[in-house]
Amino acid sequence: MSRNTRINLLLLLVVAALAVLPLALGLGDGKEEPFTGADAQAETAIAENAPQYEPWFSPLYEPPSGEIESALFSLQAAIGAGVLAYYFGLRRGRRQGEERARAAAAAPEAGGANDGGDAADMTSGVRPAGGE
Numbered sequence: 001m002s003r004n005t006r007i008n009l010l011l012l013l014v015v016a017a018l019a020v021l022p023l024a025l026g027l028g029d030g031k032e033e034p035f036t037g038a039d040a041q042a043e044t045a046i047a048e049n050a051p052q053y054e055p056w057f058s059p060l061y062e063p064p065s066g067e068i069e070s071a072l073f074s075l076q077a078a079i080g081a082g083v084l085a086y087y088f089g090l091r092r093g094r095r096q097g098e099e100r101a102r103a104a105a106a107a108p109e110a111g112g113a114n115d116g117g118d119a120a121d122m123t124s125g126v127r128p129a130g131g132e
Contacts, residue, residue, distance in 0.1 A: 063069040
């Protein structure tokens with residue numbers, strides 16, 4: 001097994017452990033909803049510390065249920081991941097294209113792949129001496 005394969009498997013195990021362990025161990029604050037978002041926790045802390053606080057604005061759109069809110073959040077995360085994947089794929093493709101261009105530019109200097117014939121002879125239809 002190559003070194004890269006071992007590293008990838010180790011990273012995969014770490015990600016799986018980070019996803020499964022909190023659920024398996026029941027980590028949370030002991031309240032009825034162990035995994036609440038930061039917004040809900042902030043609202044609770046503000047209500048406890050400053051009960052007279054009035055919000056500056058209200059949300060533009062309030063989803064009808066928590067499931068729809070979770071679906072919209074997941075969609076937002078998926079779109080963001082897609083944009084990042086596209087960007088990194090584009091960068092990698094450009095880098096590989098530059099490497100291929102450099103290799104192609106260096107190939108004629110090293111003898112090329114045209115069996116000793118001149119590039120001008122190959123394009124003009126004139127065969128080099130001894131050619132077929």
